[in-house]
Each structure stands twice: as structure tokens, then as C-alpha cells.
Amino acid sequence: MATQQDASGKEPNFYEVKRGISSWLYTLDHKRIGLMYLFGIFAALLLGGAFALMVRIELFEPGKTIVGQDAYNQLFTLHGAVMVFLVIVPGIPAALGNMVMPIQLGAPDVAFPKLNMASFYLWCSGALLMLLSIARGAIDTGWTFYTPYSLGSATSVLPALMGVFLLGFSSIFTGLNFLVTVHKFRPQGMGWFQLPLNVWALYATAIVQVLATPVLGITVLLLFVENFMHIGIFDPQLGGDPVLFQHFFWFYSHPAVYIMIIPAMGVISELISTFSRKPVFGYRFIAYSSISLALLSFLVWGHHLFVSGQSRLATMVFSALTFTVGIPSAIKVFNWVATLYKGDIRLQTPMLYALSFVLLFTIGGLTGLFLGILAVDVHLHDTYFVVAHFHYVMMGSTLVAFLGGMHYWWPKIIGRMYPERLGQLCAAGVFFGFNLTFLPQFVMGARGMPRRYWDYDPEFKIFHQLSTVGAVVLGVSIFVQGIYFLWAAKNGARANDNPWGSSTLEWQAPTPPTLYNFTTPPELRELYNYDHFEERGELDWVYADPKNSDDAAEEPASSGH
Amino acid sequence: MSQPHDHHEHGHGSRFIQHHYDDAQHQFDAGKLGIWLFLAQEVLFFSALFVAYILYRSHHPEIYAYAHHYLDVKFGAINTAVLIGSSLTAAWAVRCAQLGQRRGLILNLSVTLLCALTFLGIKYVEYSHKIHEGILFGSKFDPCVSSGGSPLVTKKNECHGTKSSVVWDATAGKATEGCLESAKIDLDPKLEGLQTRCTVSELSMTPGPDGKPALVPNGKTFEPCPLAAAHGEHGAAAGGEGGAHGAAPCYVLSFQPAICPAGPAALVKYGDHAVRRDVGIKVECEAAPEPTVGDPFADRTNEPALGSALISERPAPSKHELAEQFAAGPPPPNTNMFFSIYFAMTGLHGIHVLVGVIVFIWLLLRAIRGDFTPDYFGPIDYAALYWHIVDLIWIFLFPLLYLIH
Numbered sequence: 013m014a015t016q017q018d019a020s021g022k023e024p025n026f027y028e029v030k031r032g033i034s035s036w037l038y039t040l041d042h043k044r045i046g047l048m049y050l051f052g053i054f055a056a057l058l059l060g061g062a063f064a065l066m067v068r069i070e071l072f073e074p075g076k077t078i079v080g081q082d083a084y085n086q087l088f089t090l091h092g093a094v095m096v097f098l099v100i101v102p103g104i105p106a107a108l109g110n111m112v113m114p115i116q117l118g119a120p121d122v123a124f125p126k127l128n129m130a131s132f133y134l135w136c137s138g139a140l141l142m143l144l145s146i147a148r149g150a151i152d153t154g155w156t157f158y159t160p161y162s163l164g165s166a167t168s169v170l171p172a173l174m175g176v177f178l179l180g181f182s183s184i185f186t187g188l189n190f191l192v193t194v195h196k197f198r199p200q201g202m203g204w205f206q207l208p209l210n211v212w213a214l215y216a217t218a219i220v221q222v223l224a225t226p227v228l229g230i231t232v233l234l235l236f237v238e239n240f241m242h243i244g245i246f247d248p249q250l251g252g253d254p255v256l257f258q259h260f261f262w263f264y265s266h267p268a269v270y271i272m273i274i275p276a277m278g279v280i281s282e283l284i285s286t287f288s289r290k291p292v293f294g295y296r297f298i299a300y301s302s303i304s305l306a307l308l309s310f311l312v313w314g315h316h317l318f319v320s321g322q323s324r325l326a327t328m329v330f331s332a333l334t335f336t337v338g339i340p341s342a343i344k345v346f347n348w349v350a351t352l353y354k355g356d357i358r359l360q361t362p363m364l365y366a367l368s369f370v371l372l373f374t375i376g377g378l379t380g381l382f383l384g385i386l387a388v389d390v391h392l393h394d395t396y397f398v399v400a401h402f403h404y405v406m407m408g409s410t411l412v413a414f415l416g417g418m419h420y421w422w423p424k425i426i427g428r429m430y431p432e433r434l435g436q437l438c439a440a441g442v443f444f445g446f447n448l449t450f451l452p453q454f455v456m457g458a459r460g461m462p463r464r465y466w467d468y469d470p471e472f473k474i475f476h477q478l479s480t481v482g483a484v485v486l487g488v489s490i491f492v493q494g495i496y497f498l499w500a501a502k503n504g505a506r507a508n509d510n511p512w513g514s515s516t517l518e519w520q521a522p523t524p525p526t527l528y529n530f531t532t533p534p535e536l537r538e539l540y541n542y543d544h545f546e547e548r549g550e551l552d553w554v555y556a557d558p559k560n561s562d563d564a565a566e567e568p569a570s571s572g573h
Numbered sequence: 574m575s576q577p578h579d580h581h582e583h584g585h586g587s588r589f590i591q592h593h594y595d596d597a598q599h600q601f602d603a604g605k606l607g608i609w610l611f612l613a614q615e616v617l618f619f620s621a622l623f624v625a626y627i628l629y630r631s632h633h634p635e636i637y638a639y640a641h642h643y644l645d646v647k648f649g650a651i652n653t654a655v656l657i658g659s660s661l662t663a664a665w666a667v668r669c670a671q672l673g674q675r676r677g678l679i680l681n682l683s684v685t686l687l688c689a690l691t692f693l694g695i696k697y698v699e700y701s702h703k704i705h706e707g708i709l710f711g712s713k714f715d716p717c718v719s720s721g722g723s724p725l726v727t728k729k730n731e732c733h734g735t736k737s738s739v740v741w742d743a744t745a746g747k748a749t750e751g752c753l754e755s756a757k758i759d760l761d762p763k764l765e766g767l768q769t770r771c772t773v774s775e776l777s778m779t780p781g782p783d784g785k786p787a788l789v790p791n792g793k794t795f796e797p798c799p800l801a802a803a804h805g806e807h808g809a810a811a812g813g814e815g816g817a818h819g820a821a822p823c824y825v826l827s828f829q830p831a832i833c834p835a836g837p838a839a840l841v842k843y844g845d846h847a848v849r850r851d852v853g854i855k856v857e858c859e860a861a862p863e864p865t866v867g868d869p870f871a872d873r874t875n876e877p878a879l880g881s882a883l884i885s886e887r888p889a890p891s892k893h894e895l896a897e898q899f900a901a902g903p904p905p906p907n908t909n910m911f912f913s914i915y916f917a918m919t920g921l922h923g924i925h926v927l928v929g930v931i932v933f934i935w936l937l938l939r940a941i942r943g944d945f946t947p948d949y950f951g952p953i954d955y956a957a958l959y960w961h962i963v964d965l966i967w968i969f970l971f972p973l974l975y976l977i978h
Contacts, residue, residue, distance in 0.1 A: 260624075
């Protein structure tokens with residue numbers, strides 16, 4: 013096999029192949045695209061987090077604290093829209109998935125590199141339109157754009173809608189790319205049940221991305237046209253049906269919850285196995301449960317419309333179907349716990365996030381069952397209970413898995429380690445800050461505090477104040493991570509090819525990987541089998557297969573970018 | 574798996590095989606799966622509009638039964654044939670590419686492109702007529718027809734010649750007094766006064782394409798009004814009911830359905846556009862007096878009484894009769910919804926056709942350059958598949974929008 017080797021016999025890594033701004037702007041390399049996504053998404057995360065903190069600070073006292081009522085409406089709308097459409101939906105698939113999924117398959121790139129680049133630029137365009145909306149008097153409709161309010165709002169709804177439309181197509185193209193990549197780029201000998209669970213999860217996510225997102229696309233397109241041409245499809249004044257908008261919106265946005273959570277589950281499956289030094293318990297069940305979650309996600313959107321004037325039959329059917337989602341979710345949780353059982357658990361930063369995930373996801377999932385019960389939902393609908401529930405799922409689960417995945421794959425992609433102690437501290441900060449923020453919200457929601465309110469009854473004051481304090485802890489913990497990741501990219505300790513002793517293929521690639529990921533074709537070993545790894549130091553694992561003793565003795569790749 | 578790292582040295586297949594694929598077959602298979610997934614995405618993209626269609630039609634069948642008369646089946650049918658034909662040539666182009674027949678490929682791509690442009694041309698004609706007549710979506714729906722078929726007025730006290738539905742009372746020698754649905758017009762703040770009494774001062778017209786007058790729902794044929802003769806267009810005197818010459822209702826060719834609840838009136842069916850162009854009407858209207866007593870449309874509270882009287886005196890109308898009534902009567906409320914759906918569906922479909930045109934131009938240029946070989950014809954195949962789905966969506970749209978009964 014012909015390789016372009018330099019004098020030292022090493023092929024240049026993907027940073028060294030080409031340099032300069034244009035080599036990044038025009039890149040078709042999935043790792044560079046993933047890395048650009050990562051920076052963009054992290055920036056959006058900080059922006060959305062800043063909005064969240066302003067919302068929380070406003071709620072520190074009843075009445076006006078820092079902003080007025082209209083600005084408050086804009087703040088929570090922007091927090092929701094930025095976090096959902098710019099951060100959590102693309103977070104794990106487009107950033108982490110892009111960087112590692114092809115390598116996990118032993119593939120040189122995704123199936124359609126140009127489409128991948130197009131997805132990234134669609135994401136950028138969508139993000140710019142969102143910023144434009146903020147600049148032109150930020151949208152205040154809530155991130156759900158419910159009609160008829162979104163038709164009458166005086167704020168800049170149109171750029172935000174167009175932004176969401178473009179972000180949707182970015183997501184569709186990423187999903188399409190991943191589906192084809194998984195189908196057509198598995199190496200000889202890697203059957204469906206030798207796929208890493210992260211790939212399974214991304215595959216299941218991609219199904220939802222391709223099949224659900226177009227409905228969001230057409231919905232926001234119709235709303236866009238409705239807004240400036242008054243086409244009447246959602247406008248009750250012209251004979252349209254505003255509840256139809258809710259159906260269309262949730263037909264995407266409920267599956268979108270699974271676009272957010274399924275890849276997180278994939279990351280967690282990898283982390284728990286690796287850091288328990290134990291094969292995943294019930295591999296096939298976890299794989300199948302990803303697919304069944306993807307399929308069930310299409311059948312439950314009506315549970316967002318229990319109080320919107322849906323027929324009684326429909327509410328009962330949707331309520332019953334909602335409970336079925338609990339089955340695959342519980343299968344995963346039980347399998348993770350069984351994997352941990354009698355494992356050789358290492359509490360490195362990624363594992364701290366994985367353990368946080370299991371706990372927070374369990375709380376988020378179980379409170380979802382409360383909301384699926386019709387009678388209870390009538391009481392809890394549009395209260396802080398709902399807010400706490402979906403933050404436990406979207407943030408406590410997805411964002412925590414995203415951070416865990418970042419710490420886990422950071423050494424592979426960047427070639428340097430992050431500061432471990434600080435990482436562990438921040439992981440603890442995220443966990444405690446998160447719970448402090450959202451546990452009180454369950455309580456005040458159950459006691460009747462409605463969501464999206466600018467003012468509140470003094471009896472809720474203590475809960476709001478606890479929540480605000482928690483949000484600050486959470487915000488600081490995440491902000492510090494952004495700083496130390498940047499610091500580590502230059503100053504961290506050089507990473508080994510396989511610092512965690514993981515069994516998936518990306519850890520056989522050089523660190524950082526070369527342009528086409530592998531210098532020699534990766535060797536397919538038994539997945540999630542850690543028997544052949546030898547632990548040398550705390551962060552220095554090698555594969556000790558007697559047949560491949562040369563590989564085992566391989567020096568850590570130098571990066572030097 | 575092999576990973577050739579050099580861009581253009583593969584030793585297999587065409588120079589268009591990208592570096593990360595094993596071989597031409599690998600690239601083709603990946604592309605094919607990709608385009609199928611894209612088509613699945615397209616189906617879901619259109620699905621919301623189909624759901625909206627089903628929902629609004631099941632809730633308001635009268636709107637659909639009434640409004641589809643505004644669409645011209647002839648144009649829709651021609652477009653259907655054009656698209657099916659282009660699907661054939663698109664598939665044929667794939668075959669030619671597989672067999673390496675460059676001339677056949679170029680020919681078939683050209684025909685497909687021409688068909689796509691023909692489709693867009695016809696769509697342009699349809700759209701421009703609707704824009705001209707104010708038959709548009711949502712709040713832009715302003716077809717210049719009064720319920721009750723009164724002499725037509727618009728917001729600016731005028732009717733633009735071809736938009737009218739005029740019922741001529743031959744006995745009185747003037748247009749029947751209006752039955753404007755005042756509540757509806759009052760909604761519009763831009764309206765300068767309610768108009769009810771109009772006189773047709775000038776009218777010229779030609780008969781339908783077959784030279785015959787239009788059919789009325791009860792099966793009787795009415796002659797054109799004598800007014801036409803006065804303008805030297807027609808010599809025919811008013812014929813009509815009971816053979817009472819000169820006192821019977823007559824019709825003025827109209828392309829809007831019209832009905833008047835009292836007095837001599839004629840129902841006219843929606844005509845075709847070519848004829849309508851030849852009808853010129855000038856209408857002068859007076860400012861409205863207070864709503865006259867006994868006008869069922871002026872006083873909304875009379876409506877239930879009228880409705881119950883109709884129900885008690887008549888046997889339940891058949892489905893067919895209902896459809897005829899819908900076709901002939903005043904537009905039901907929210908008729909604009911049909912055109913919202915119509916323009917959303919055909920507009921989105923039209924955008925897809927436009928994309929198809931761009932893709933086929935690109936493929937045609939590449940085919941002329943000789944890019945495609947039996948080893949490398951993926952783009953032709955993918956574009957043809959895309960074109961088939963565009964075709965298929967139209968095959969659903971045509972009956973759903975044009976062929977409603």
C-alpha cells in the first residue's frame with residue numbers, strides 16, 4: 013500500500029497534511045469538519061448558556077430583577093432555540109460522530125465528503141440567521157414557534173425560521189451520510205453485530221434525522237410563507253388550523269428528542285464498557301433498543317398535545333404509546349448497570365460523565381412517565397415540572413454524554429490529554445450544579461409554578477434561588493472546560509494511541525489520525541474484550557497480543573501540530 | 574479494505590471515482606443508497622402537505638368540491654402526460670448511459686429537459702391566469718365574485734372586465750340586483766362603501782369554443798342575453814324557461830359561478846379561460862343603500878330560517894346535486910384554503926421541477942463532454958430516480974387537485 017511517508021517514516025497527521033485557513037474552509041476531511049462543528053457548537057453552547065443564566069438571574073427575585081417581561085420572553089426563546097437547534101441536535105452526531113464514526117468503522121472518510129461539508133456550511137448559515145434574528149430584535153415566540161402567536165409577533169421571526177429550515181437540512185444530510193457510510197464502509201469481516209454501539213446509536217439517530225427532519229423543514233417553510241404571504245394554512249383567521257402546526261411541529265420535535273438522546277446513549281455504552289474494563293452486557297439488546305427507540309419515537313408526538321384539543325381517543329392512544337418508550341430506555345439502563353456490575357471501574361473524567369448520565373437519564377426518563385399519564389399531565393402541563401423533565405433528558409443526559417464523549421475522544425483527535433484533575437472537578441461541578449438547578453424545578457412545578465413566566469408567587473422564591481445558584485455552578489463548570497480544552501490543545505501531555513485501552517477501531521489509528529485515518533488497515537479484534545490489554549501507567553494502555561507484539565511495542569505517535 | 578491515497582491513480586474505472594471508494598461499483602452503490610434515502614426524505618417533506626390536504630378536505634369537502642372548478646383539467650392532464658413521458662426518457666437515458674450510447678443519452682436528456690420546461694411553461698400559464706383573476710391563497714383570495722351572483726364589484730368600485738359574473742334580467746332589461754354578502758365585504762377595511770346595485774352598460778362577448786352556450790345545472794340550455802345582440806355580437810334572443818320568450822332568464826357567459834336566490838336568474842358553469850378572455854363587461858355601481866329587507870344575505874339572522882325551509886321542502890340532495898350546488902353557488906367560506914393548499918403543493922412541486930431542470934442541464938453538458946461511460950453513469954441514474962419521484966408526486970397531485978368530483 014502506497015503511503016506518503018516523510019523522512020522519519022511517519023505519515024503526516026491530518027493537521028499536517030495541509031495548512032492554512034483555506035485548507036480548513038475547503039476541507040472534505042470528516043475529522044476537520046467534525047472539529048469545526050465542535051468549535052461552532054461549543055460557541056453556541058456558551059451563547060445559549062449565557063441566555064440561560066440571564067433567565068435564571070431574572071428569576072432570582074419575584075418581579076423585575078434584571079430584564080423586563082418582553083426581554084425575558086426573548087431570552088428564554090433564544091435559550092431554547094439556540095440550545096436545541098444549534099447545540100444538542102447536531103452536538104453528538106455532527107461533531108463527535110463526524111470525528112470518530114468513520115474511524116470506528118475503519119473507513120477513510122464518510123460516504124459523501126462534499127455533502128458533509130455542505131452540511132457544515134448549512135449549519136453555519138443557520139447559525140448566522142439565528143444571530144441575525146437576535147440582532148434584529150430577537151424572536152420571542154418560544155422555541156416551538158406556536159401559531160397563531162408566531163404569526164402576530166412583532167419580533168424577527170422570519171430569519172429564525174429560515175435558520176431552523178437550513179439547520180434541519182444540515183441534520184438531514186448528516187444523517188443520510190452516516191446511514192450510507194455505515195452500510196457501505198464497513199470493512200470486510202465487520203458484520204452488523206461487530207459494530208461499536210456508538211455506531212449503532214448514530215445509525216438509529218440517522219434514521220430519525222432523515223425521516224423526521226423533513227417534516228420540520230416543510231412546517232417551518234409553511235410558517236415562513238404564512239408569515240409574509242398569509243397563505244392561511246396555520247392561520248385560524250383565514251380558515252387554517254393552528255393545532256395542525258402543533259402536530260407537524262411535534263411530529264419532528266418529538267423524534268428530535270431521540271436525535272438528541274440516542275447518540276448520547278451510544279457514547280455512554282462505549283464509555284461504560286471501556287472504563288469498567290468489561291464487555292457490554294447485552295450488546296444486541298442495546299443495539300436493538302436504539303433502533304426500536306428510533307421507530308417508537310415517531311409514534312408518540314401527540315403527548316405534547318394532551319391539552320391542545322386532541323380527540324379523547326388520540327390522547328389515550330398516544331399516552332399508551334408513550335409508555336412503550338420506557339421499555340427500550342430501561343433495557344439500556346439495566347444493561348449499563350449490569351455492565352458496571354463487578355467491573356474494574358476507573359473513575360476518569362469520561363466515566364464520571366457516564367455515571368452522571370445513568371443517574372440523570374433515569375430521573376429524566378421516569379419523570380417522563382408521570383407526564384405520559386393523562387390525568388397527571390393535565391396538572392403538570394406547562395409547569396416547571398416539564399421544564400425539569402426535559403432538561404434532565406436533553407441536558408442532564410445528552411449534554412453530559414457530549415462532554416463525556418469530548419473528554420474521551422479529545423486525546424485521539426487533538427493528540428493531547430486534557431488536565432485530568434480539573435476535568436474530574438468540572439464533571440462533579442456539572443453533576444451537582446445540574447441537580448441543584450433542576451431538582452427544585454420538579455418541586456415547584458408539581459406545586460403549580462407555570463413555565464415561561466417572568467414573575468412568580470413568593471412561595472416559589474426559595475426554589476428559584478436554589479435553581480439560579482445551581483445554574484451558575486453549572487455554567488462555570490462548563491465554561492472552565494472550554495478554557496482547559498483550548499489550553500490542552502497546546503499544552504496538554506501527548507496522548508498515546510490508545511490512552512484508555514479501548515477496543516474499538518479508532519484507537520488503532522495513529523494519534524492524531526492521518527488524512528485517511530489509518531496507515532495500515534486496522535485489525536478487527538473482538539469488540540469490548542479487554543483481556544489483551546496491558547496497563548502500564550495510569551494513562552498508558554497497550555494491546556498485548558503475542559501475535560502482534562510489534563504493534564504492542566509501538567511508540568506513541570507524535571503529533572506536533 | 575484498500576484505501577488508495579493518491580487522488581487520480583486508481584487503475585480501475587473512470588477518473589470520477591473518488592479516492593475513498595474501493596472501486597466504481599462501491600461508489601455507485603453508495604450513491605444509489607444515498608439517493609434512495611434522499612427520496613425517502615422527499616416523501617416525508619411532501620407528506621405534511623398531503624396530511625394538510627386530507628385534513629382540510631375531510632373537514633370542508635364543500636370547499637374542495639366548489640373550488641376545483643377554478644382549475645383547468647386540460648392543463649393538468651397535459652402536464653401529467655408530459656411528466657410521464659419525461660420519466661420514460663429519463664429512464665431511457667440511464668439505459669443509454671449503461672450501454673455507452675452517447676448520442677442516445679444526449680437525445681434522451683434533451684427530451685427530458687424539454688418536457689420539464691414544457692411543464693413549467695404550462696404551470697406559468699395556469700399561475701398567471703390565477704394571479705390575474707385574484708384566485709390566490711389565503712388573504713390574497715379575491716376572485717371578484719359576489720355571493721348570489723350579483724353584478725360584480727370590487728373593492729375599488731370596478732370590475733376588471735373579465736372577472737364578472739353577471740346575471741341579466743331580460744324582463745327588466747338590466748342586471749339583477751345584487752345579493753352581496755355584506756358581512757364578508759365589511760371585513761375588508763379598504764373597501765370604500767358597500768356596493769349592491771350595478772348596471773351593465775356595455776358588454777361584448779363571444780360564445781364558447783363550440784359556439785354553444787354554457788349548461789345550467791338543471792340540464793336546460795339558456796341562450797345568451799339580448800344585450801349581446803344589442804352590441805352586435807349575437808342575434809340570438811333570450812330563450813328559456815317555459816318558453817316565455819323575452820321574459821325568461823338568460824345568461825351572460827361567465828366564468829364564475831353565479832346564483833341569485835330571488836327573481837329570474839341563471840346558473841352558469843365555470844367556463845374555460847380562452848373564452849373568458851373575450852368577454853368584456855363594464856359595470857357601473859351605486860353606493861349601497863341600507864340592506865334591503867328580505868335580502869337573506871343582508872341579514873345574517875335569516876340564514877337559519879332559509880336553511881330549514883330548504884331542508885323541509887326538499888328531499889335531501891344527492892351527492893351529485895350537492896356538488897352541482899357547490900359548483901354553482903357562492904363560494905363557501907374559506908374557499909381560499911383550497912388555493913392555499915393548491916399553491917403550496919404545486920409550488921413546492923414546481924420548485925422541484927426547477928431543480929430537475931438545473932440538474933438535467935448540468936448532466937446534458939457533462940454528457941456532451943463525454944463524461945459518462947458504462948463504468949460511470951451514477952449521476953444519470955440518481956437524477957432519473959429524483960425525476961421519477963417528482964413525476965410520482967405530480968401523479969398524486971393531479972387527481973387530488975384537478976379531478977375532484
